[in-house]
Amino acid sequence: MDFWSNFLINLVQGLTTTLQILVISIPLSIITGFILGFARVYGNKIIFYISTGISTTFRGLPLIVTLLILFFGLADLKIYLSPFWASILGFTLCGGSYISEYVKGAIQSIEQGQAEAARALGMNKLQEIIYIILPQTLIRALPGVSNEIIYMIQYSSLSFVIGVKEIFSVAKTFNSLYFRSIEIFTTVAFVYLLLIAIATLVFKIIENKLKIT
Numbered sequence: 001m002d003f004w005s006n007f008l009i010n011l012v013q014g015l016t017t018t019l020q021i022l023v024i025s026i027p028l029s030i031i032t033g034f035i036l037g038f039a040r041v042y043g044n045k046i047i048f049y050i051s052t053g054i055s056t057t058f059r060g061l062p063l064i065v066t067l068l069i070l071f072f073g074l075a076d077l078k079i080y081l082s083p084f085w086a087s088i089l090g091f092t093l094c095g096g097s098y099i100s101e102y103v104k105g106a107i108q109s110i111e112q113g114q115a116e117a118a119r120a121l122g123m124n125k126l127q128e129i130i131y132i133i134l135p136q137t138l139i140r141a142l143p144g145v146s147n148e149i150i151y152m153i154q155y156s157s158l159s160f161v162i163g164v165k166e167i168f169s170v171a172k173t174f175n176s177l178y179f180r181s182i183e184i185f186t187t188v189a190f191v192y193l194l195l196i197a198i199a200t201l202v203f204k205i206i207e208n209k210l211k212i213t
Contacts, residue, residue, distance in 0.1 A: 007174050007184065014170035015191060018156055021084065021166065025091035026149055032092055033099025033145070034137075040100065041107045042129065051100070058097040064158050066090045071162040087159035095152050102144030106137045139210050146203035153195050167191055 039051035058066060071086040081089065110133060118128040157168035171188040175181055 003178055003180070007170075007178075007187075010170045010174070011167065011187065011191070014165060014167040017084070017164060018166040021087050021091065021156055021159065021164070022153060025088045025095065026152060028088070028092040029095030029099055029148070029152065030145060032096025033148075034103050036096060036100035037103025037107065037137075037141075038129070040104050042125075054093075055097040055100045058093045059101070061094075063090060063094050063155050064161055066094055067158060067162050083159065083163040086162055087156075087164050090159075091152055091156065094155075095148055098148050098151075099141070099145055102141045102148070103137060105144070106140035107133060109140055110136050142203070142207060142210070146199070146207075149203075150196055150199055153192065153199060157192075 036051045036055050039047050040055070043051060061069075067086060067090045070090050071081060071083060074081060074086075114132055114136075115128055118132045123131065156166065159166055160169035160172065163169075167188055171184050175184050178184070
């Protein structure tokens, strides 16, 4: 089998793994981000400190350190995660922590008068959040969330440090065998750019549908 056939077959396998990680970790990151964001605004003092602590910790740690702790550190405590699931957990915690900042900012940007109007209509706090705050937060946080998802596509390559056989791992392996850096890494760069272009287009369509300005 020649170089390109072998490389492309393995690259597709690596791309499949990358997409699996992203398809799982992106929705989990969004859910985590919204939970943390709302907890920081509406939670009691204990919930506020816990959610703020989680968000601050995983925004402060380099992602590569988070991945190493989750894979190797937890193993020392007899908690064993596969490289695949350690990556998903790391991306979820990191991505969710950043998304929580966008969510918090979106909530705080909503005019206070709307909450007062909701209470005047007899809504309780939960109804106010569900029917008034959440829909507007989804719209206002979307640009920031879309940026974070693009970042997640980029830093998914870091999962190679704990042994995940994704795109970048395949590229490193083939470069060490064939020393054809320009062809290998240019191809990988094109794949990442294609993924980001697709994600950008999808979010642009969503923003236009929601008429976000």
